[in-house]
Amino acid sequence: MTVQGYDPRTGEPVGAGIAETTDLPSLLDAAAAAFPAFRSTPPSVRADFLTLLADRLDAAAGELVPLATAESGLPSARLTGEVARTSAQLRLFARVVSEGDYLEAIIEEADPGATPPRPPLRRWLEPVGPVLVYAASNFPFAFSVLGGDTASALAAGAPVLVKAHGSHPALSAATAALASRAAADAGLPPGVFGIVFGDEQGVRALRDPRVKACGFTGSTGGGRFLLGVANSRPEPIPFFGELGSINPAVVTPAAVAARAEELVSGFVGSFTLGTGQFCTKPGLLFLPAGHGLGPALSTAVAAASPGPLLNARIADQFETGLAGLASHPGVVASAAGSPAPSEGSWASPRLFTTTTGALRADPDGLTAEHFGPAALIVEYTGADDLLAALGAVEGSLTATVHAEPGDDFPLPELLEVLGDRAGRVVYNGWPTGVAVSFAMNHGGPWPSTTNSAHTSVGATSIRRWLRPVSFQSVPDELLPPALQAANPWGIPQRRP
Structure with a gap:
């Protein structure tokens, strides 16, 4: 079976199609195996990787844009601008990782006189685990293989498995190959990034216990179905879906x-x-x-x-x-x-x-x-x-x-x-066009999203792939680097 792209301007097939994924268990194994090492990488390593992805994407625009035009029917000028937006998202998250305040590291010393007495506490946000990202059809770059969901999850330290959209399979395969080469050149485990082709394989991946969160951009019907899959697992997982919107x-x-x-x-x-x-x-x-x-x-x-x-x-x-x-x-x-x-x-x-x-x-x-x-x-x-x-x-x-x-x-x-x-x-403006910035919110009440507390665009979208953990009375040398007294990562630490 292959996933076949078509030129919507003519209805003619584009290329020979991309084979559906047959080694899904291996991809999931690789993502799970990569997580312990990737989550522990210093911010500088992830920032450098995101910057490398942005540079490689920009350099490949001349190859990728014609593929995107053929499979989406969108004009090359629009898609060239979308490549620039996508690389800008990657660089934004390189900055987010480098600055480190997204970790919300808090150092609270013991206070025996408090009511009740307070032990020494250290709190931060850590990645949830491998993330499944469903690519969207209407933005073949910015909401697809290396789009905002992928960029923010990688920034958080979560390996990413992308379910490629069936409307642009050839472009997805080319972009994924670029990302895999960049991960290898950065010295990261191969499971840090992977891609899945085929709708059935995408659902199987969502049901797999190795996947710990999911991002989706698409129709209300498709989002409802996948939300049900995520919630019906023996261990339900967070599903961050951007669905229909009347605006x-x-x-x-x-x-x-x-x-x-x-x-x-x-x-x-x-x-x-x-x-x-x-x-x-x-x-x-x-x-x-x-x-x-x-x-x-x-x-x-x-x-x-x-x-x-x-x-x-x-x-x-x-x-x-x-x-x-x-x-x-x-x-x-x-x-x-x-x-x-x-x-x-x-x-x-x-x-x-x-x-x-x-x-x-x-x-x-x-x-x-x-x-x-x-x-x-x-x-x-x-x-x-x-x-x-x-x-x-x-x-x-x-x-x-x-x-x-x-x-x-x-x-x-x-x-x-x-x-x-x-x-x-x-x-006094019009809503089409979403700035990629720290203050942007791209989310909303149901049915526009499945979780109105989060955004899928902008710096704070990284919070979807993180969970808070407190360490009580844990010796300093056993704490994550972000919470140690010496602060080897050099991130902001709040001390109330």
């Missing part, structure tokens, strides 16, 4: 009056970016009734070009979902782009309109994510009507507000409601 955006009447043209171009550009295949795409736009933007929105959508979706399955689901939306009694099809080519997996932009009353009556039907270049406008009649409708919207990765200085809209209340429903609140 509501709200525009106040004052914002419509002040910058109608800017709002139209920004919104259409955001929901059609990457053929609408960003997890942060604004799928719901709340506009005041009587906004008058209909003609401008129709013109902008009609001018937006069709684009290829990532694979035939996504294209089929997109068209099926939009057919259901168009037939909904509370929905009007309000704008469409030019017809898409018949070959491959192309899609044309589509825009629909409904009311807050229809949304409240059928929130499941009208707030479902449609992964592709489509969005739904919801018209509201006032602040109370808007807030009531937002109460029917499930959790999202992002929520957006467009307002004006001196706006008489109840913005504090609106921001509070949106903050309860999203992991990132955007003001």
